[in-house]
Amino acid sequence: MKYSNEQLERYSRHIILKNVGVKGQEKLLGAKVLIVGTGGLGAPAAMYLAAAGIGTIGLVDFDRVELSNLQRQIIHSTKDIGKPKAISGQETIHAINPDVTVITYQEWINSQNITDIIEDRNYDFIIDGTDNFPAKFLINDACVLTGKPFSHAGIIRFEGQTMTYVPGKGPCYRCVFKDPPPPEAVPSCKQAGVLGVMGGIIGTVQATEALKYVLGIGQLLNGYLLTFDALEMNFRKVKLSQNRNCRICGDNPTIRELIDYEQQVCELKQH
Template identity: 50%
Template sequence: MSGGLSRDELVRYGRHVSIPEVGLRGQERLRESSVLIVGAGGLGSPAALYLAAAGVGRLGLVDHDLVELSNLQRQVLHDTNAVGTSKLDSARARLEGLNPHVAIETFETRLDSGNALEILGGWDFVVDGSDNFPTRYLVNDACVMLGTPFAYGAILRFEGQASVFAAPGGPCYRCLFRDPPPPDLVPNCAEAGVLGVLPGIVGSIQANEAIKWLAGIGDTLAGRLLLIDALRMEFRSLDIAPDPECAVCGPEPSVTELIDYERFCGGSPRDEAAGGGAHTEGAMHDLDIDVHELKRRVDAGESFQLIDVREDYEWAICNLEDVGARLVPLATLPQAAESFDASEPLIIHCRSGPRGDRAVEYLRAVGFDNAVNLAGGILAWAEEIDPAMPQY
C-alpha cells in the first residue's frame, strides 16, 4: 500500500497523526507494514486488536485451535458465541469489524519446523504469542534465519516478560535462554493459572514494540528484558547482550536449520502446548494406557484405582467419578499415596497427560510398580469416549 491517507483514515487515525513523533509519515509507514502474530490466544488477542486498530496494513495470524469457554477469561478476541468455532474465524470477524482497512491473512495450522520459514517469511515484524517452549525456540530460530525481529512475551500467574529479539545487532531468545528448562520444572497456565488481565498488559506491550519498530520511532525493548509483577504492580528492566557463543545468532552458529523443537525441549507433541493448550495426540509411553483400554477395563468390571491429580476446580468442571475416579491433587500425592493399595493397578490421569506422567514417575519411585498414566488425560476421554463431557 502507498500514497496518502484517505479521509476516513485521517479521521480514524487522527490521534496518531497528531502526535509529532508519528505524524502522517509514521501512519503511512504502519499502513505499508506487515505483522504476523503466532497464536490467537491470550497474548495474540490484545496484540492483534491494537495492531489492527493502529492501522497496520497487513496482519497475519497463526493458530489451529477452537475457541473454548475457558479461553474467554483472557482471550478477548473471542466471545461466548464463538465457543466451539475456529479461533481464526472468530479473530478475522472481530478484526475486520474493527478496521476494514487492514488485510487479514490466516494460517490454520500448527507451526512446526516444516512450515515455519514459509509462514514467517515475508513479514516486517513478528509477534510471538505462543505459550510453550518448543514454539518459542522455533519462532526465535526462524526469525533469526529470516532476519525478522519479533516481540517476545510470556505470562504465568501474576508475572510477565517482554522483549524484542532478533533485531539487527541485538540478542535473540537463545542469548537469554540458551537451553530450555526441564519439561517438568515450569507449569503451564492450565496448571498454574494466569490473571486474566496480565496477557492484556503483556500483549499490548508487544503491540507497542511492533508499532514503534514499524513507524521508526522511540526505543524498543531490543537488548532489554522487561519483567512485570502484576500483583505488586512493579516493572523492572534488565539489559541483555548478544551471546558471542549463541548457537543461532552468534558469529559461528551451530544451528543453521530448523530442528526438532519438541525433542530439543524434552517434551512430546502431547504436551499442553501451542495455541491455548488443546489436547493433541502423541506417541504413548511404556507407562501409559489409552482411554479405550480404560473403557474396556470399566466395562469388564476389573478392579483398579483411578486417581485424578488435577485441582478441585478442574474436577468441578468434569470428572470420571462415575467410573470410580478419586481426586488427589498432584501436590497432595505424597501424603495420599499412603492410602493406595499396592496390590491393585493404579491408573493416574490429569487434564491431558503431563501431570499424570509426573505422578506416575513419583509413584513408581516409591514402590507402586503397577502405576500407569492415562494417555491424553480426561480430554482424550471426552474426545474419544464421552463427547458430551465438558472440555476446558
C-alpha cells in the first residue's frame, strides 16, 4: 500500500512504534471492528479506534441521543440530541478520520439479528459496549458460536470490569458468569448512576484490546478479568479459568441457539 504524506503524518506515531510499523498500520486499516452500543463504553472505544485508523467500524445502536447521555457518551454532542446514536457516532468518526468506513445498524440486537450483524462484514473483533445482561450474554453466545473474539465490559457507579474472549484460548463470559441475574435484581445504569469517566477508562481498555488483537502483539485479557475501582484507584487483574461445564463453550455444550433473555421493563419502555 502507498501512503500519502498526509497519511504518514496522521499515523506517524503508530508507524514509529517498532511493534506497529508500516505493516501494523496496514493491518489496522484493513481491520473491521463491530461496536455494539455507542454509549459510555462504545463512544470512547469507537473514537480511539477511528483515530487509530481501523478501516471499517460497525456501530450498532437503536437509541437516539438524549441530554442525559452527554455526561459520558463523548462521541455525541449537544447538537446531536434526538439524532440516532449510530448516525451521530458515524458523523463524529468521519470528522476524526475520513479514512474510516462506518457501517451503521439502527437495531436492537436480539437472537434473530446478532449473527447477521456480526457476519455482515465478517468483523474481526467485537466490542460489547452494552448496558444490560441480556445483551451481554447474547453477544457472548453469538461470538462463541461464530468463533469471533470480543471484549466484554461493564461499568456502574465507580466500578468497571472487562475481559477478552478469544476462541479456543480461555474462558468465555458465560464460563465465568453462567446466567443473567434476575431482571429485578439488577440496577441499570439509569437507576444506579455512573461516573462519566468510567466509560472512558474501560472503553479505552476495550479499544486497546481490539488494536492488540488486530496487530497480534502483547498479552490480551483472555483468561483474566480486569476490575477497576475509581474511588480506591485500584486495578486488579483476576485470573479466570475455562469452565469445562460451560453451557456454550464447554465439553458438552447445551446451548445451540441464541437466547433472548427478559430485560428490565424500565430499559424497554423508553424506546
